[in-house]
Amino acid sequence: MLPVRLLLSAIFAGCLILPAGCSGSAPPPSLDSPSAKNLEKLGDAYLRATVQLNRPPANEKELMPFLKEQGKPEQIIVSPVDKEKYVIVWGVELRMMKETGTAIPVVAYEKKGEGGKRHVLRGRTDVYTLTEGELRQSVLPKGHSFPF
Secondary structure (H helix, E strand, C coil): CHHHHHHHHHHHHHHHHHHHHCCCCCCCCCCCCHHHHHHHHHHHHHHHHHHHHCCCCCCHHHHHHHHHCCCCHHHHCECCCCCCECEECCCCCCCCCCCCHHHCCEEEECCCCECCEEEEEECCCEEEEEEHHHHHCCCCCCCCCCCC
16 A cells, blocks of 8 residues: 555656656746846836836837936936847837747847847847847737848
8 A cells, every 4th residue: 555655646746746847848048148138127117117107118208207217317228238228129019928938029128238148138128139030930010120
């Protein structure tokens, strides 16, 4: 009887561990760079603006009051990597998003980046470092295109 009980315990433990450790898509990399932190703040401000306005922000002016809650907006909207303003994709609906993984739309990205890579914000909080080719393959909302 003991081996059956041991076997059942192992199966039960496996059922608890497997869903947590074997998800279908990997979480975004943990980026601790100043640019990644800026993009996270930008994503938070973008979502707060969307909720407050009951629609996504249409321009920088509509986003600024929400960036002020995050710190100094004039510093947050400029990449410390390439010293350019982030390219922000206006009109991205972030509420009740159903997309996952690479289907999550790009909200903002570095204009030039460095060393052939750019920090990119997908959705509300997912910051990645992508090559230009990877960025081109990313999803943008309808009516938007990359300028390169």
